[in-house]
Amino acid sequence: MLFLGSIWKLLNLLNLNSLKILLIKKLPLLPTLLLVFGCESTYYDAMEKIGVHKRDILIDRIEDGQTAQEEGKE
Numbered sequence: 001m002l003f004l005g006s007i008w009k010l011l012n013l014l015n016l017n018s019l020k021i022l023l024i025k026k027l028p029l030l031p032t033l034l035l036v037f038g039c040e041s042t043y044y045d046a047m048e049k050i051g052v053h054k055r056d057i058l059i060d061r062i063e064d065g066q067t068a069q070e071e072g073k074e
Helices: 002-014 017-026 029-049 054-073
Strands: none
Touching: 029 054
16 A cells, blocks of 8 residues: 555645546456456466366367357347
């Protein structure tokens, strides 16, 4: 939090109110993004340990998406 306080003081000195508003609105999204991307990499690591490679997971996702798209066209 000390780091954020320093940034806040710098923004006050530079009179960058629009950037301060942006930080207030977007900062709560940061932990969510870190959690989502952190969980995904943990998932890939766990699957790799049991022998399922990331490329195989991605190929399956692409094939599922293509199948769903074809079903949607019908």
